Amino acid sequence: EVQLVESGGGLVQPGGSLRLSCAASGFTFSTYWMSWVRQAPGKGLEWVANIKHEGSDKYYVDSVKGRFTISRDNAKNSLYLQMNSLRAEDTAVYYCARENSSPNAFDIWGQGTMVTVSS
Amino acid sequence: QSVLTQPPSASGTPGQRVTISCSGSSSNIGSDTVNWYQQLPGTAPELLIYSNNQRPSGVPDRFSGSKSGTSASLAISGLQSEDEADYYCAAWDDSLNGWVFGGGTKLTVL
Numbered sequence: 001e002v003q004l005v006e007s008g009g010g011l012v013q014p015g016g017s018l019r020l021s022c023a024a025s026g027f028t029f030s031t032y033w034m035s036w037v038r039q040a041p042g043k044g045l046e047w048v049a050n051i052k053h054e055g056s057d058k059y060y061v062d063s064v065k066g067r068f069t070i071s072r073d074n075a076k077n078s079l080y081l082q083m084n085s086l087r088a089e090d091t092a093v094y095y096c097a098r099e100n101s102s103p104n105a106f107d108i109w110g111q112g113t114m115v116t117v118s119s
Numbered sequence: 120q121s122v123l124t125q126p127p128s129a130s131g132t133p134g135q136r137v138t139i140s141c142s143g144s145s146s147n148i149g150s151d152t153v154n155w156y157q158q159l160p161g162t163a164p165e166l167l168i169y170s171n172n173q174r175p176s177g178v179p180d181r182f183s184g185s186k187s188g189t190s191a192s193l194a195i196s197g198l199q200s201e202d203e204a205d206y207y208c209a210a211w212d213d214s215l216n217g218w219v220f221g222g223g224t225k226l227t228v229l
Contacts, residue, residue: 035218037164044121045156045164045207047218059216095163103169104211105154111163 002026002108004096009113016086016117022079022096022110030054030074033099035106036081038092038115046092049081050099064090086117122147123208125221132229136196139224141208143189147219151211153191155184158205158223167206168193195226203228 008020020036035050049060049070058070069082079096093114097106124142131137141153155168166175168184171191183194195202208221 037218044205044223045158045209045220047209047220050218061217062215103154103173104152105166105169106156106164106209107166107169107175109163109165 002098004098004108004110006094006096006110006113009094009115011116011118012086013119014087014117017082017084018086018115020081020083020094020096020113020115022081024077024079024098027098027108029072029077033101034072034079035097035099036070036079037095037097037106037109038090039095039112040089040092043092048094051079083115086115088117091115091117121222122212122215122219123210123221125206125208125224127222128225128227130227130229131195131198133198133200135198136194137198137226138195139193139206139208139226141191141193141221143191143210143219145189146214147189147210147212148186148191149189150213153184153186154209155191155193156207156209158207160204164207198228200228202226 003025005023036048051070067085071080093112095112096110098108100107152170156164157167158164171186172184181197205223212219
């Protein structure tokens, strides 16, 4: 079964750090771009970052540039999101999603992990 | 403020046809394909329509998509109670070098 399972969410103080993980199974992880997409409470979806198959290319939404780092370990079939200098507005459910190139779409989503930034 | 513009809400009665619009610009919808996602209450989003008008396996043909210029739309015919969900359009933006989503449309089946 094709599956993505996120972990690592929790409560963190403003200015703190957190590392999210996403474990992939049921497909050849190393052949897909992967993304993180977040959803603030009661709000819509916002793409956060993505990373190419081998990790050479990475893109970020402006609001997280310089604070968040996306990475992957293809040997472990895992995707990561290192989040530093966290702000209240980063509070959201964070989903990892597989980007299928044909078609160009997020075709598999994880169940999400909640990140709360609050003092 | 989302890059893609959707109406915040839509509604219809069972059996009706409803459409949801998605407006963008030349750097996103105007130059790339549009995808639609359905998010049922309390669950993760799922791919509903890809490449403007294609349905993944398992999606009923009651759902259809179209695109013209810098706008796209999702149509749901034969509305059913289980269609009550949030719907999001998305496209790659060549200027922002990132994916952009619409703000989402909450569909209510009356």
